[in-house]
Amino acid sequence: xxxxxxxxxxxxxxxxxxxxxxxxxxxxxxxxxxxxxxxxxxxxxxxxxxxxxxxxxxxxxxxxxxxxxxxxxxxxxxxxxxxxxxxxxxxxxxxxxxxxxxxxxxxxxxxxxxxxxxxxxxxxxxxxxxxxxxxxxxxxxxxxxxxxxxxxxxxxxxxxxxxxxxxxxxxxxxxxxxxxxxxxxxxxxxxxxxxxxxxxxxxxxxxxxxxxxxxxxxxxxx
Amino acid sequence: xxxxxxxxxxxxxxxxxxxxxxxxxxxxxxxxxxxxxxxxxxxxxxxxxxxxxxxxxxxxxxxxxxxxxxxxxxxxxxxxxxxxxxxxxxxxxxxxxxxxxxxxxxxxxxxxxxxxxxxxxxxxxxxxxxxxxxxxxxxxxxxxxxxxxxxxxxxxxxxxxxxxxxxxxxxxxxxxxxxxxxxxxxxxxxxxxxxxxxxxxxxxxxxxxxxxxxxxxxxxxxxxxxxxxxxxxxxxxxxxxxxxxxxxxxxxxxxxxxxxxxxxxxxxxxxxxxxxxxxxxxxxxxxxxxxxxxxxxxxxxxxxxxxxxxxxxxxxxxxxxxxxxxxxxxxxxxxxxxxxxxxxxxxxxxxxxxxxxxxxxxxxxxxxxxxxxxxxxxxxxxxxxxxxxxxxxxxxxxxxxxxxxxxxxxxxxxxxxxxxxxxxxxxxxxxxxxxxxxxxxxxxxxxxxxxxxxxxxxxx
Ligand code: HEM
Numbered sequence: 069x070x071x072x073x074x075x076x077x078x079x080x081x082x083x084x085x086x087x088x089x090x091x092x093x094x095x096x097x098x099x100x101x102x103x104x105x106x107x108x109x110x111x112x113x114x115x116x117x118x119x120x121x122x123x124x125x126x127x128x129x130x131x132x133x134x135x136x137x138x139x140x141x142x143x144x145x146x147x148x149x150x151x152x153x154x155x156x157x158x159x160x161x162x163x164x165x166x167x168x169x170x171x172x173x174x175x176x177x178x179x180x181x182x183x184x185x186x187x188x189x190x191x192x193x194x195x196x197x198x199x200x201x202x203x204x205x206x207x208x209x210x211x212x213x214x215x216x217x218x219x220x221x222x223x224x225x226x227x228x229x230x231x232x233x234x235x236x237x238x239x240x241x242x243x244x245x246x247x248x249x250x251x252x253x254x255x256x257x258x259x260x261x262x263x264x265x266x267x268x269x270x271x272x273x274x275x276x277x278x279x280x281x282x283x284x285x286x287x288x289x290x
Numbered sequence: 291x292x293x294x295x296x297x298x299x300x301x302x303x304x305x306x307x308x309x310x311x312x313x314x315x316x317x318x319x320x321x322x323x324x325x326x327x328x329x330x331x332x333x334x335x336x337x338x339x340x341x342x343x344x345x346x347x348x349x350x351x352x353x354x355x356x357x358x359x360x361x362x363x364x365x366x367x368x369x370x371x372x373x374x375x376x377x378x379x380x381x382x383x384x385x386x387x388x389x390x391x392x393x394x395x396x397x398x399x400x401x402x403x404x405x406x407x408x409x410x411x412x413x414x415x416x417x418x419x420x421x422x423x424x425x426x427x428x429x430x431x432x433x434x435x436x437x438x439x440x441x442x443x444x445x446x447x448x449x450x451x452x453x454x455x456x457x458x459x460x461x462x463x464x465x466x467x468x469x470x471x472x473x474x475x476x477x478x479x480x481x482x483x484x485x486x487x488x489x490x491x492x493x494x495x496x497x498x499x500x501x502x503x504x505x506x507x508x509x510x511x512x513x514x515x516x517x518x519x520x521x522x523x524x525x526x527x528x529x530x531x532x533x534x535x536x537x538x539x540x541x542x543x544x545x546x547x548x549x550x551x552x553x554x555x556x557x558x559x560x561x562x563x564x565x566x567x568x569x570x571x572x573x574x575x576x577x578x579x580x581x582x583x584x585x586x587x588x589x590x591x592x593x594x595x596x597x598x599x600x601x602x603x604x605x606x607x608x609x610x611x612x613x614x615x616x617x618x619x620x621x622x623x624x625x626x627x628x629x630x631x632x633x634x635x636x637x638x639x640x641x642x643x644x645x646x647x648x649x650x651x652x653x654x655x656x657x658x659x660x661x662x663x664x665x666x667x668x669x670x671x672x673x674x675x676x677x678x679x680x681x682x683x684x685x686x687x688x689x690x691x692x693x694x695x696x697x698x699x700x701x702x703x704x705x706x707x708x709x710x711x712x713x714x715x716x717x718x719x720x721x722x723x724x725x726x727x728x729x730x731x732x733x734x735x736x737x738x739x740x741x742x743x744x745x746x747x748x749x750x
Contacts, residue, residue: 094314099306101317106324113325117332134572137346138605144341145517155336163328165361176400176421179409183291183299186401193398200361207359213602216347217356225369229387246349282317284306286409 092278099284104178107171108277111195112270114164118202119263121157129209131255133248136211161203168199179290180283188276191269198266205258211251219254220246295407345602350593364431365390370439371431371453374446415479416471419486420464426490427460430497441504448504455496463489518609519622525610528603530649531656532590539650539714541615548715550660552586561615571608578604628726633749636733637726638742639669646723647672650714662710669737678710685734693731696724 081087128147130139143150172192175181181189208219223246227237242249311317348354358366372378372385396403404417411418434456439449463485470481530539536552537543541561546552558565569577578599579591592598599607612619627649628642637643647655647666655666664676676682678701684690691701691710696719701710712718719727729747736742 094318096313097307097310098313098317099303099310101311101320103320103324105317106321109321110324110328113321114328117329133347141518141521144343151340152333152336155339155341156332158341159332159335159339162360163332167328169361173421173425177411177418179414181401182404182409183296183407189401190398193394197394203359203361210343211347212344213347213354214344214357216349217354218358221356221366222358222362225365225386228382230383233383233387281303281307284303284310286411288410289302290409 096278096281098282101282102285104174105282107167107174111164111168111171112274114160114167115266115270118157118160118164121153121160122259122263124153125157126259131209131251133211133251136209136251140210161206165199165203168196172196178283178285184280185276185283188273188280191273191276194269195266195273198262198269201262202258202266205254205262208251208254209258216246219250223250291405291407299407345600346605348592348601350591350601360432363435364428367431367435367452368456371449371456374439374449374453412479415482416467419467419482422486423460423463423467423489423493426493427456430493431456434497434500436506437501438504438507448500451496451500451503455493455500459489459493459496518613519624521606521609522613522622523610523624524603525606525608526614527648528599529607529610531653532599533607534650534653534714536587541611546586548654548711555586557585560611563617566611566616571612574608574611575601575604578607630722631726631729634746635729636736636742636745636747637730638739639672639730639735639737641739641742642726643672643730646726650719650723654714673735683731683735686732688728688732690731693728696727 077086125143128139128143128150130136140154143154145151175189175192204219204222208215223237223240226240227233229236238244240250240253241247242253357363369385373382378384404414406413408414434452437448437452439452440446441448466485466489467482470478470485474481533541535549536546536557537560542559544556544559546555546557560566577587579589580594581587581589583589589595590598591604592600613621627645628637631637631642651666653659654661655664657665657667662677664679664682665671673683678691682691692713694701695710695713698712698718700708700712703709730736733742733745733747736745
C-alpha cells in the first residue's frame with residue numbers, strides 16, 4: 069500500500085514537477101522576518117476571501133434598481149447564513165483596504181521599493197488603486213440611500229476634472245444621472261473587470277517577490 | 291545606480307539570507323496565524339456588529355446627506371475644507387483632480403524619484419517625515435469628517451481650526467522638512483524628527499480643539515425596518531396613516547365615506563384579487579407615487595408631495611398589502627399590535643393606546659386634517675383637543691364621546707341629526723380593541739405601564 073502512494077506521487081511529480089515547485093516556491097531561504105511581513109499575504113488572503121464570498125453573493129444578487137435592494141434583503145433574511153457571508157464580504161472589504169494600506173506603509177518605511185524591487189512597488193500601487201476601486205464600485209451595489217448619494221457625489225468629483233471631466237462622469241454613470249445603467253456598469257466592474265486586473269497584477273506581484281526574495285529589515289549598513 | 295552599488299546590495303542580501311529563516315515553515319506559519327486571526331475578527335464583526343443598512347435608494351429624496359465609505363472620508367473632508375478657502379476654494383478641480391493626481395503620481399513613481407540606495411531609517415528622514423505627517427493628517431481628517439465646518443451661529447471658526455490642523459500645519463511641515471534636509475546636513479534627521487513630533491502634536495491639538503468647542507450635532511437615528519416582518523408592520527402603520535381613510539382598514543372599501551370631497555365615490559376594493567392580480571409591484575408603486583389625480587387619489591411619492599412617502603416607505607406598504615391580502619403570499623408570523631389584556635389588566639397609553647391610535651385613528655386625527663380638530667398624536671391631545679374636547683374623554687364615564695362613537699353609537703344633535711358619526715367612519719373596530727379603549731377610559735386613562743399596573747379592572 070505504501071508503495072502504491074509512493075509510486076503515485078512519483079508518477080505525478082514526473083509530470084507536474086511537484087518537487088521543483090516545492091523547492092522554488094516553499095523551501096526558500098528568507099531574511100529574518102516579523103509580523104509586519106505577514107501583511108502582504110494577509111492582503112492576499114482577504115482578496116481570496118472576498119472572491120469566495122463575492123461569488124456566493126452573486127448567486128442571489130440582482131443588479132437592477134428595482135431588485136438590488138430587495139435581493140440583498142433576501143440574502144440577509146432568508147438565505148441560510150446569507151447574513152454571515154454578506155457580513156464577511158462587507159467587513160472584509162474594509163479590512164482589506166486597511167491591511168493593504170498598512171502593507172504599503174510597511175514597504176515604504178523599510179524602503180523595500182528600492183533596487184531591485186521597483187516594479188514590485190509599481191505593481192503594488194496598481195493593486196492599491198484597484199482595491200479602492202473595488203470598494204467604490206461595491207459600495208453602490210446594495211442600492212440604498214447612503215450608496216446612491218455617496219456615488220452621486222463621488223462621480224461628481226470625478227466629473228470636475230478639467231476638459232475630460234464630463235466624459236469621465238458619463239462613462240462612469242452611463243449617462244448624465246445615476247441610473248440602471250450605472251448599476252449595471254459598477255456591477256460589471258466590480259465582479260469582472262477589476263477582479264480580472266487584480267488577479268493579473270497579484271500574479272505579477274507574487275512572481276516579483278519570489279524572484280527577488282523578501283527584503284530584509286534595514287540596519288545601519290544599508 | 292552603478293554596478294558596484296548593485297553588487298554591494300546583492301552581497302548584503304546574501305548575508306542576510308544566511309542568518310535568516312525558511313519560507314516554509316517559518317514565514318508561512320506566521321502568515322497562517324495572521325490569516326486565521328483576521329478571519330476570526332471578520333466572523334465576529336459579521337455576527338455582532340452586522341451590516342448597517344440604510345433605506346432603499348430614492349433619487350427624489352435630495353435631502354439625504356451622502357456619506358462615503360470610511361476610507362474616502364478624509365478626501366470628502368479635505369474637499370469641504372478646501373472649498374472654504376477664499377478665491378482658491380472656488381477652483382474646484384485643484385482639490386478634486388490636481389492634488390490627488392499629484393499625490394498618486396508621486397506614490398507611483400516613488401522608486402524612480404527616491405533613487406538613492408540608502409535604506410536605513412535615519413538616512414531617509416525626509417521621505418519618512420513627509421509620509422508620517424501625510425498619514426497622520428489623513429487620520430485626523432477622517433476623525434473630523436462628521437464635525438461641522440460652520441458653527442451653529444454661522445461663524446466659520448470650526449472650519450478654520452480644522453483647516454489649520456489638516457492642511458496648513460502639514461503644508462508648513464513639508465516645507466520645513468525639505469529646507470532642513472538641504473541645510474542641516476548631518477543634523478537633518480534630528481531636526482526633522484523634532485519638527486514632525488511638534489507638527490503632529492499641533493495637528494492633534496487643533497483637531498481636538500475644534501471637536502471640543504464645536505461638538506457633533508445630535509444625530510437623529512431613524513431606525514428603519516429590515517426584516518420582512520418589520521417591513522410589513524411598518525407598511526401597515528403607514529397604510530393606516532395614509533390610506534385607511536379612503537380604502538378602509540381591510541382595503542375593502544367600495545364607497546368612500548367620511549372624506550371631504552370624495553364622499554360617496556365608488557372605488558374598486560384594493561384588497562381584491564382583481565386589483566392585486568392585475569397590478570404588479572412596480573405599477574402598484576407607481577399608483578401610490580403618482581396617485582390617481584383624475585379619480586381623487588392624491589400622489590404620495592416624495593417627488594410630488596413634499597410630505598409624502600419615500601421609495602422605501604412605498605415598498606413597505608406594498609409588502610404589507612401583498613402579505614396581508616394577496617393569497618399568493620404567505621403571511622409571516624407577526625407580533626400582535628398590542629399585548630393581549632389579562633382579565634384584570636388595565637391598559638396604558640404607552641403600551642396599548644399608542645399603537646392602536648396609530649393604526650386606526652391617527653390618519654384622520656392629526657394636525658392638518660379636518661376632523662373637528664381632534665388630534666390624537668399625543669396623550670394631552672387625546673384627552674383635551676377637539677371641538678368637543680371636554681366631552682371626548684372623561685375619566686370613568688361610559689358616555690365619553692370617544693367610547694360612544696367607537697361602539698357604533700353616533701352623537702346626535704338636539705334636532706336628531708348626526709353631530710359625530712361612528713368611528714372609524716368605515717368599518718368597526720374589533721371587540722378586543724374596543725375593550726382596551728373602554729377599560730382605559732373607565733379606569734382614568736393611565737399614561738405609563740407602571741401607573742396602569744397599580745389599577746385592577748373589576749371582573750363582575
Ligand atoms: C491586493 C493587494 C496586495 C497584495 C495581495 C500584496 C501581496 C504581497 C505579498 C504576499 C508580499 C510578500 C509578503 C510581504 O512582504 O508582506 C508583498 C510584498 C510587497 N508588496 Fe505587496 N501586495 C498588495 C499591495 C501592495 C501595495 C499597495 C504596495 C505598495 C504600493 C505593495 C508593495 C509591495 C512591495 C514593495 C513588496 C516587497 C516587500 C519586501 O520585499 O519586503 N503591495 N505583497
